[in-house]
Amino acid sequence: MAYNTALNIYETLHTYYGNLDWWPAKTPYEVMVGAVLTQNTAWSNVEKAIINFTDLSPQFVQDCDIAKLAEIIRPAGFFNQKAGYLKAVTAWFENYNFDVPTVQRESLEKLRPELLSVKGIGKETADSILLYAFGFPTFVVDAYTVRLCERYPLEISKSYDTVKAHFEDKLPRDADLYNNYHAMIVINAKEHCKKSKPLCGECPLADACKKQNI
Ligand code: SF4
Structure with a gap:
């Protein structure tokens, strides 16, 4: 060989x-949030943003006023932009009823382009979400x-x-x-x-x- x-x-x-x-998160949704927040910043800043959430659920992020969401994630930097990205990726997750097994029943070939079409989700973020939140074999x-x-x-x-x-x-x-x-x-x-x-x-x-x- x-x-x-x-x-x-x-x-x-x-x-x-x-x-x-890995990944250092309590839930798959927290992985998704961390993957967005870690763009262009150190992980220590992501941790500071994560602990500001009183409720780190997709329902909370979906319902949260965007200005309030931006304030919560302020320590992660680019907070206005990232609040929009979090809303967008959460809306994508809603297509699967915020249900991890429902996402996992789909193919990687379908999901990756879908995620890449979400505002603010580039290749590294998409692959991090697919691998660490949903367990798909994407490097x-x-x-x-x-x-x-x-x-x-x-x-x-x-x-x-x-x-x-x-x-x-x-x-x-x-x-x-x-x-x-x-x-x-x-x-x-x-x-x-x-x-x-x-x-x-x-x-x-x-x-x-x-x-x-x-
Ligand atoms: S990977 Fe190579 S360059 Fe990097 S610390 Fe190790 S030995 Fe040095």
Whole structure:
């Protein structure tokens, strides 16, 4: 069998981190909200916004006055825009009666374009919602994923679709694996593969990553 770098990275990270049980949310709807709020801001700001909700349900967000909703999510930044995005993605969820199993009975091929047509929902947000809220096997690509690809390197272009297709092509179509893989990429980037100065010495990928020798 040909050497599979994507799988090898997964196995190395998994040996080091184990199962991380992402996403940090109590409900699938909270995942949806977090996926929108985390656009262009740090997760710590999302947490501050999330705890402002007295009721984090789709019904509450749907019924909430948009100015009040914007005030609730103010800590996440771009709050007026994001309040509109939350209303829009909640309206999409209403098409499925706010019911997770009803969404899960649909196909990924139907749902992904649907979500991408919702205002404010780009590829990373759509894939995060589909994977972490609904358990569909769609690989999430973010800045941490692209950084790993560049530094390791995986020698692929850094466009969202190319990176996503690369991992999906090299890995079994498995939502649990994609879930943990993305979580491990994020945590490894935060702990070791930092943006300005990677701390390669203690990185679990150091033996195979070429960057450390540059
Ligand atoms: S060895 Fe260094 S460059 Fe490579 S993934 Fe780890 S921290 Fe990043």
